[in-house]
Amino acid sequence: MPQRMQLGDAKAAEIKAVSIGKTFGAFRALKDLSLDIGRGEFLTLLGPSGSGKTTFLMILAGFTAPSEGRLMMDGRDITDVPAEDRSYGMVFQGYALFPHLTVEQNIAFPLKVRGRSAADIKRRVGEMVERVGLIGHEKKLPTKLSGGQQQRVALARALAFEPSVLLLDEPFSALDKNLREMMQEEVKRLHQETGTTFVFVTHDQSEALALSSRVAIFNHGELLQVGRPQDVYERPSNRFVAEFLGEINLLPLDALRLDGDRAAGQFEDRTIVLARTKPQIGPKAVAAVRPEHMTIAAAPNNAGHNAIACRVEDATYLGAVTRYHLKTRTGASIAVSMPTVATPPFAHRADVWVSWPIEQGFLLPHQT
């Protein structure tokens, strides 16, 4: 059989989505989505259920045609190239292993399709089996494997032909927590070893932050923000991103004043100073601070910090950290998490001050 040249067969690829839109009937599943996926990067698509992540991944893979927009790979328009000719690696939710083929035969399938020689296939399958830690399971059928092992077969099969892009759709959602963390490590290692471009879909924000070089956050078919994990976590551009990535305190501000790269506003009787993320923001805004950036003390810390008076409502010991639930004078809730070792226990209903460094807080529009 002649070797079929596949688009996806060359090294790591760079993908550019330009104004991609997708409608199902009258429903707009994706809206004007533009995104550059860098060569060899680990990009995570993060968003709640129904936000369009799978739809976008299917468009990348070529299983679904976009209603609008173009898709480019390494400078070439691939919008109309069908999936079988793009030939990216893909790990489906639920793994989609061939139930009638053994572990070995599953991994060999894409190599056979490419007309590789028997010796070549044998060598490559052996390599992949070893790489994903499935030695001794080669002759088993997928149904005889545990969830984690099936996941490994799916990864090995998708990477066996050295695709230039690997697409993964919520690969770990069916695994328990420990196994999931192990597999995350493994995927991270595989990414480093192969240097392939990874596009990974999840709705678990900690998974996204832990794995990716960049995270793309989706909601209602729109791409809200793309950036490195620390950028989107510490400088989200809107309330949805801020709240989706983890718990955050939002304090409504009055009498907002903008001054260079700083902003200031009133919260209760205190002036709160913040770093500005967006140049233009409405008259109403909120101060956003992550719970772990705040500290509790008996007295306000005024040097380069903001401070507000609170009362301790509740403390939850979580091992390494302790979580406090507090109320401000007007009854607004505040959450603070502090390393347990660094904190003297605060009495219930004690009057305390919550402070945070000016550069850790940021301004967000009042509306999402």
Add this chain to the structure above:
Amino acid sequence: MGKSATSRTILLLAPLLLFLGLAYVVPFLGVVRWSVTLPEPGLGQYRAVLTDPLVQSVFIRTLRICLIVTAAVLAMAYAIAYVWVRGTPTQRMLAEFCILVPFWISVLTRAFGWLALLSNRGLINTWLQAAGIISEPLALARNEFGVIVGMTHFLIPFAVFPIASAMRAIDERVLLAARGMGASRSRIFWSVFVPLTYGGLIGAALIVFVFALGFFVTPAILGGGRSVMVAELVYLRIFQSPDWGLGAAISVVLVLFIGILLALMRRFIKPAHLVG
């Protein structure tokens, strides 16, 4: 299952068991008795089944017809099931119609329908002669060919259900995965889709083969007495000759053969695969 649940199951099945016992088991035991007592006590009739050249040729013809029919039915049922499960909505509706309509027409009507098409002065031969393509009528009926056509037609719907149910159980993502790895449509079909329907194919083959073994009406009409199958032979022995013992022995051998087939197949497939 607890003890009370078991007894409740038996109670619920009781009418059926009673019916099967009265309508099949008791008469069959009678047939077994004939086979070892008529015309005289002993196993003489079974010796005859194994040695009589006429009986032998009928058994061989029956097996040959059943194998050909099973193969033809599976091929056609597979195509129909494929359209029914994976076609466009219109195609599906058409396929469903074609599968269900034959169930409303009796086997007798269908056999005579084929006779009207295939016989020497039937539609096909008349047309072909009128068009000048043939001068002598083709022997399409009153032979093995006619029997095979009629039986195949009758049995197709029974094979469609188990095959379609196996096709429906295939996870769409598995097929997508194969496509994503660069597999062509024909490779996906032959190395993924078809193997995933083997269970349904085996079930369908079993149903069709067992049904075909006991066929009576279709071979009697379309074979025109020249292509006698086992069931017709039993009929002839019992109703048109005084040779009840041989007819009974042939019946017993047939039932045993089917029983062995069913037992073998039970090891390979679950009953749930046989129904749609």
